[in-house]
Amino acid sequence: MAxxxxxxxxxxxxxxxxxxxxxVGPGNERYPIPRLGPAHRGAEVYRSNGCAxxxxxxxRPQGYGSDFERGWGLRMSAAQDFLFEExxxxxxxxxxxxxxxxxxxxxxxxxxxxxxxxxxxxxxGSLMPQYPFLFKEQPIKGSPSGDALVLxxxxxxxxxxxxxxxxxxxxxxxxxxxxxxxxxxxxxxxxAGPKQDAxxxxxxxxxxxxxxxxxxxx
Amino acid sequence: MKPDRNKKKTSGGPANPSAPTTxxxxxxxxGSKRGSRGNSEDSEPTAGSExxxxxxxxxxxxxxxxxxxxxxxxxxxxxxxxxxxFRSYKLVDSANPKSGPEMLIAKGEALYMVCAACHQVxxxxxxxxFPPLMGSEWVNEPNPARLIRIPLHGLSGPMQxxxxxxxxxxxxxxxxxxxxxxxxxxxxxxQAWGNTAGPVTPAEVEAVIADTSSRSMDGSRPWTASELxxxxxxx
Amino acid sequence: xxxxxxQSSETAAGQSPDQSAMSKSRVLEADKSCSVPxxxxxxxxxxxxxxxxxxxVVSSIKLHGPGFLAGSAWxxxxxxxxxxxxxxxxxxxxxxxxxxxxxxxARLGQAExxxxxxxxxxxxxWNLGVCLGVFGILGxxxxxxxxxxxxxxxxxxxxxxxSLMGVWAxxxxxxxxxxxxxxxxWYLLAALFWFPWIFIAAQSSLVFHPVRGALQFVIxxxxxxxxxxxxxxxxxxxxxxxxxxxxxxxPLHSKHLATFGFWTMALFAGWGGVQxxxxxxxxxxxxxxxxxxxxxxxxxxxxxxxWFTARGxxxxxxxxxxxxxxxxxxxxxxxxxxxxxxxxxxxGEVTDLTVFSSGVYALYFYGVFGMSIAGxxxxxxxxxxQTEWPSAQLIRWHYLGSMVGTVLITAALVVGGVIQGLxxxxxxxxxxxALAKTVPFLGLSTLGGLILVAANVAFxxxxxRLLTVCCRCCCCLPWNGTxxxxxxxxxxxxx
Numbered sequence: 030m031a032x033x034x035x036x037x038x039x040x041x042x043x044x045x046x047x048x049x050x051x052x053v054g055p056g057n058e059r060y061p062i063p064r065l066g067p068a069h070r071g072a073e074v075y076r077s078n079g080c081a082x083x084x085x086x087x088x089r090p091q092g093y094g095s096d097f098e099r100g101w102g103l104r105m106s107a108a109q110d111f112l113f114e115e116x117x118x119x120x121x122x123x124x125x126x127x128x129x130x131x132x133x134x135x136x137x138x139x140x141x142x143x144x145x146x147x148x149x150x151x152x153x154g155s156l157m158p159q160y161p162f163l164f165k166e167q168p169i170k171g172s173p174s175g176d177a178l179v180l181x182x183x184x185x186x187x188x189x190x191x192x193x194x195x196x197x198x199x200x201x202x203x204x205x206x207x208x209x210x211x212x213x214x215x216x217x218x219x220x221a222g223p224k225q226d227a228x229x230x231x232x233x234x235x236x237x238x239x240x241x242x243x244x245x246x247x
Numbered sequence: 248m249k250p251d252r253n254k255k256k257t258s259g260g261p262a263n264p265s266a267p268t269t270x271x272x273x274x275x276x277x278g279s280k281r282g283s284r285g286n287s288e289d290s291e292p293t294a295g296s297e298x299x300x301x302x303x304x305x306x307x308x309x310x311x312x313x314x315x316x317x318x319x320x321x322x323x324x325x326x327x328x329x330x331x332x333f334r335s336y337k338l339v340d341s342a343n344p345k346s347g348p349e350m351l352i353a354k355g356e357a358l359y360m361v362c363a364a365c366h367q368v369x370x371x372x373x374x375x376x377f378p379p380l381m382g383s384e385w386v387n388e389p390n391p392a393r394l395i396r397i398p399l400h401g402l403s404g405p406m407q408x409x410x411x412x413x414x415x416x417x418x419x420x421x422x423x424x425x426x427x428x429x430x431x432x433x434x435x436x437x438q439a440w441g442n443t444a445g446p447v448t449p450a451e452v453e454a455v456i457a458d459t460s461s462r463s464m465d466g467s468r469p470w471t472a473s474e475l476x477x478x479x480x481x482x
Numbered sequence: 483x484x485x486x487x488x489q490s491s492e493t494a495a496g497q498s499p500d501q502s503a504m505s506k507s508r509v510l511e512a513d514k515s516c517s518v519p520x521x522x523x524x525x526x527x528x529x530x531x532x533x534x535x536x537x538x539v540v541s542s543i544k545l546h547g548p549g550f551l552a553g554s555a556w557x558x559x560x561x562x563x564x565x566x567x568x569x570x571x572x573x574x575x576x577x578x579x580x581x582x583x584x585x586x587x588a589r590l591g592q593a594e595x596x597x598x599x600x601x602x603x604x605x606x607x608w609n610l611g612v613c614l615g616v617f618g619i620l621g622x623x624x625x626x627x628x629x630x631x632x633x634x635x636x637x638x639x640x641x642x643x644x645s646l647m648g649v650w651a652x653x654x655x656x657x658x659x660x661x662x663x664x665x666x667x668w669y670l671l672a673a674l675f676w677f678p679w680i681f682i683a684a685q686s687s688l689v690f691h692p693v694r695g696a697l698q699f700v701i702x703x704x705x706x707x708x709x710x711x712x713x714x715x716x717x718x719x720x721x722x723x724x725x726x727x728x729x730x731x732x733p734l735h736s737k738h739l740a741t742f743g744f745w746t747m748a749l750f751a752g753w754g755g756v757q758x759x760x761x762x763x764x765x766x767x768x769x770x771x772x773x774x775x776x777x778x779x780x781x782x783x784x785x786x787x788x789w790f791t792a793r794g795x796x797x798x799x800x801x802x803x804x805x806x807x808x809x810x811x812x813x814x815x816x817x818x819x820x821x822x823x824x825x826x827x828x829x830g831e832v833t834d835l836t837v838f839s840s841g842v843y844a845l846y847f848y849g850v851f852g853m854s855i856a857g858x859x860x861x862x863x864x865x866x867x868q869t870e871w872p873s874a875q876l877i878r879w880h881y882l883g884s885m886v887g888t889v890l891i892t893a894a895l896v897v898g899g900v901i902q903g904l905x906x907x908x909x910x911x912x913x914x915x916a917l918a919k920t921v922p923f924l925g926l927s928t929l930g931g932l933i934l935v936a937a938n939v940a941f942x943x944x945x946x947r948l949l950t951v952c953c954r955c956c957c958c959l960p961w962n963g964t965x966x967x968x969x970x971x972x973x974x975x976x977x
Contacts, residue, residue, distance in 0.1 A: 033752030037704045038683060041766060044327035045697045077622035079560020085835055089759040090331035093831055098909030106761035107330060108696035116626035117698040119761070123835045123906060124545065126913050148548070154914040156921070158548040162555040216328040216763075218342045291509075291590060292727035294665060294737035297790070299783075303742065307779055314772040321771075323764040330764050 045108050051214060060212050063113040064204070071204025074163075074197045076116045083157070085120035086129045086208065091220045100134065101127040102210065107217045110210040125157055132209040141202045142178050142194050150184040163198035166190055348434055348446035351427075355435025358428055361420070362436075370440040376415055378408035381440040391433060391447045392480045395455040398429055400462055401469035421464030426452040508592040508659055515594035516585045517866040519601040521949065523581035524859060526609050528942040530573025531852075535935040537566035542931050546924040556620045564631040565619045571629070571709070572640070573612045575851065576677075577605065579717040580647050582858045583670045585866065586724060587651050590667055591658025597650030604646030611639040627688050627702040629709055634689040641678065648674050665740040669720035672748060676712040680705055696762050700755075707755030707770075710843065711777075714851045715751070718810060719784065721854040725807045725861070726788055729797045735790035743783030750776040757834045758827045774825035781818050802874075805881050806857030813849030813888070817842060820896065832907060837920065838899025841927075845892040848934060853884060856941065863945070869952040876944040883937025890930030898923025 050059040064072065075081070088102030096102060106129055111117045135141065143150050146164050148157035164178070169191050177191040186192050194202070213219045323329030326336045333339045343349070359368075362380075366372050370381035380386050385394055385408060403416030420429070427449040434446035462468050541563040543550045551557045588595040595601075615632030618624065624631035632640075651674060655667070663671075684705035687693050693701065727734040734740065753773025756766045788811060797804035820842045824833045833839070860877065864870050871877060898920045905916035 032749070034679075034683065036769060037752060037755070037766075038687070038701060040325075041697055041700045041762070042687075042693060044763065045695065045700075048695060076626035077561075077624060078555070078558055079564060079624065081626065081628075082560045082563050087759075087761050089834075093331060093759045093827075094834075095907045095909040099913070105331060105759070108327075108762050110696075110761065111699070112695040114695065114698075115692065117696055117702075118626055119696075119699045121628060121835065121839065122837060123902075124837075124917065152914060154918060156545070156548050156914075156917060158544060158552040158559055160558070161553055162558075215343055216330050216339060218339075220332075290728070290731075291660075292664060292666075292724055292734060294727075294734040294740060296738060297736035299736070299738045299742045300786075303739075303779075303783065303786075306782070307746070310776055310779060314776060317772055317775075318765070318768055321764065321768045323768075325763075325765045327763045330761075331759050331767075333764070 048108065048112055050112065051109055060214070061110060061112050061210075064207055067200045067203035068207040069204075071200035071202070071207075072115060072118075074201040075118060075204055078160070081118040081120040083120075083122065083124035085123055085127045087119045088127060088129045088210075096127060097220070099126075102130045104211065104213060104217045104219050106210055107214055109214050109216070128205065128208055129210050130208065132206045133211060136206070138202055138206065139179055141205060142198060143180055143184075145194075145198060145201070146178055146180070146192060147184050150180055160198075163195055163201065164192050165195055166192055348448075351431045351434045351446060351449075352438060354428070355431035355433070356439075358424070358432050359435055359439075361424075362432065365417070370436065370442075378406070378411070378413045378415075380436050381442065383408050383442075386436055387442055387444045388480075389444065390480045391437070391444070391451060392455060393475045393478060394433060395429065395447065395452050396459065396470055396475060396478075398424070398432070399452075399455065399459070400464055401466045402472070402475075403469045404471040406472035416469060419464055419466035419469060421456070426456060505592060505659075509589060511594055512588040512592055513585075513862075513865045514868070515598070516588055516862075519595065519598050519605065520581045520585050520862070520866055522602055523577045523584075523605045524863070525945060525949065526605065527574045527577035527581060528938065528945055530569050530577065530612065531938045532935060532942050534566050534569030534573055535931065535938055537562055537569055539928060539931040539935055541566050542924065542928040546921045546928070555622065561620050561622065561624065564624055564628065565616050567629065568619060568631055569612065569616050570847065572615065572632070573609070575714060575847070576644075577608065578855045578859070579673070579713070579851075580605075580651075582721060582855055582862065583674070583717065584647070584651055584654070585862050586666055586720065586858075587655050587658075587670060589862075590660065590664050590724075591655060592660050593654055593658045595650070596654045596657065601647050601650050604643040607639060607643035607646070611636050611643060614639070625689055627684075627698070627705075629706040630684055630688060630702060634685075637681070637685045637689065641681065644678065648678070664724070665734065665737065665744070666720040666724040668740075668744050669716040669723065672744075673713050673716040673720070676708075676716070680708045680712060699760070700762055700766060703755035703757075703760075704752075705755070708752055710846050711751040711754060714846055715814075716747075718814065718850045718854040721858045722788070722807060722811050722814070725803065725854075725857060726811065727791055729801055729804050729807060730792055730795040732791065732795060735787050739783050739787045743780040743787065746776070746783065747780035750779070754825065757825065758830050759834065771825050771827065774822040777818065777822055781815065781822075785815060802877055802881065803857045803861045806853045806860065809885055809888075810850050810854035810857065813845055813853060816892075817845040817850055820845065832903035833899055834903070836899035836902040836906070837895045837924070837927075838903065841892050841895025841899055844895060844927075845888065848884065848888040849892065853888070856880070856884065859945075863948065867948065867952045869948055871944055872947040872951055873944055876940040880937045880940045880944070883933050883940065887930045887932075887934030887937055890933065891927045892930075894923040894926035894930060898927070 050061065063069075087106045088104070089096045090105040091097045096105075110129070111119075140151060142164075144152070144157075145160045147159050148155040166186065167190070169177075169189055173191050174193050177193050178186075180186060180192070320334065323333065324335055329336055329339055333342065365377040366380050367377075370379060372379035385397070388394060397417065399419065399421035401417050401419035405412060405414045407413070424432075430447045430449040430452045433452075436442065437444035437447065540551065540557070541559055544552070544559040544562065548559075555561075584595055584601065612632075615636040618633040618636065619631050623633040625633065651670075655671065684701055687701050688698055688705075692698065723734065723740065750773050753776070754770045756762060756770045758767045758771065760767055823829050824838060824842060860871065901923070902917060902920040905911050905919060906913075908916070
């Protein structure tokens, strides 16, 4: 029993407990960077609504599953990626796509708001539940608010009514936009081969590639 | 707590859990327990004493062995830097692009042999003769401009290192080593032995060479500490 | 714990009728002494089983019909799902296990259950704790760690009430009249110690002093694995090792084989939880794979022991308890094999991160644990209350329902999970299309959940009817007897 305890708890703690930011670039860039402000609070929204019960945040290694082919990441996830998470939400089941790099893959905030309000408005056949409680329905006073959701067709609200995101929704989207883990690390270098050219993955170049790979409903 | 605890203690010695009707079988007579059903449904279960078959222990030994060899192959040496798709730290290391500071440092480590003659392999120098590099404020200066000049043109005369006075001289290496070699050595010593300064790029060395083109690199005009200190450096 | 396998070898061939009568009366005393606390825990446990089952059905419907009850934050899938898991595991699982364990410890030791008031108090606080925990999760205060979602302030309450109950189990064990320990007692004693150990280890490093980064993932996955492997399974094994020889009316094949199985399990069961490909150093998942392989050893030892015990034997008088026990024993092998297989890299590549693992968990929980507990409850309740089950029909329904429901849920999630994994691993299939083929299986598992709830309602109904019969007979509530344990026993004896 003590052996199990040592092996499964103490040994990993000793190896990973003292982990520090890694040096990831010639200019002494540090990774990861702690989240601040709304993105930091958004992690709490993610946790309290149990998003991790359908979404993972772990890219599996190349050749193990199809995470690379689906464009979910350019390298597998590593412990380093989660260094500053208050609650590590790796997830256990993929009822929805992996979100480890959603901040690269889906950069349009308006898309996220509409998707959270009614996923079917953006992804046909989606199994994700609606989150109407993250939004506020209000009558349009004068000109519509700048942040009102753009919903068309069957999903549009009745005339004279607009739907605006609440503080929680903003924080959640800020959090989603902050989910980026493509920086190559020592322990998880970018796989060799054609992807090697995405050396500058942290730049928008790599993100652009991944995003064009990404059919919306992948 | 329980008023009748004492009473219970006196109520009997070690009781026999087996039912009166359950015929006990000796291990040798394996089949004899057949048909010996206890008819009292409240009889508590008992256990026979058949031995554990030997092959189970053999299997255990085999499985432990194969478990160990699995860990030997796929355990990555229990190294925290070895993830899936790699089997050892060496392979992870070789999969990393060898460019920039890392490669410089590796090269510098080899070239440091030149310096180790005086400053020693452990960077501690020799007391009273050669100042240490480990923890030296000259080595760890954020801007390496002064540090680069020392191996380029040499250094002589009194100086202070880590609060101690030294008075010896160092030969110039600028004509013997390329700018990249010097950058490599300096990058190495700036992160070795607990030093924490950033790497030095070959470009930085080139820039210093250009700035000091009037000074010869054959060791005829070594720097003095006060000369070095008077150089303006952006910190 | 090293003294645990000191099974006495003096099981003599004969016993004087005097001794036998004495032990019989002690057994009766032990049974009666359990009535109030055990019935209290069992009633609440079954209430949680039904309540948690309803939450589980709601969350299962949401998986294939996302619009169902989506308007409220309290009922969003990400909260209902953990709430149902926690209501079932901590509300039903722990209370039922403790109830059955207390009875078994008293019965096997032929000693009266001690500290009944303390156990009642512990049970009451436990229920309060689980209630707060489940509402905390529904209210959005979950900790974010699967299987440990209950908000931090609940866990000290749970630990204290657990100790209140566990301490009296140990004291009862200490004052046992039968000195030798039977296999079931080893497992119970081990589980009794293992739970606080894994709970404190995980809670302290996840909730109270959260460790940094992915280490949290290692610890929470390990806890999720250990609470099954080091709590649910040992308790179920204790029940099965008790009832298989008992109902077949013959001794267990070999105590040495049982010792082998127990210690190999104690050594290897805790090594698991982290799947291959997880974002942690590779050795951790490799160790979990090896741990899974080594679990074949206790599986073989337990299987041989049961097989040689049961070979050619028939249970006494078409016992309905036997049905539950037999199902649980078979489910144990199926669940272990699925579990061990799912951990390997070859199968794990497909089944990891799919509903497969939920299917295996359902088989462990409903099939192995739930069925063996149900069998034990059907046996022990008439003994301790001196009242027969009011309806044989309800038992039959419960048996059929839980059997069909468990098989349906497990098969649907395991097969659905494999299909989900295979289609997700083919990047040519868009994500939504990959999942679409799994949806019918999710529907089947909802159906299984509904059948299970119906079966468990029958179970609860029977128990409540038994309690009312029991109360009417005594002309007093059974818990009036708590004030004086002897009186409770006397009341039982008058029946």
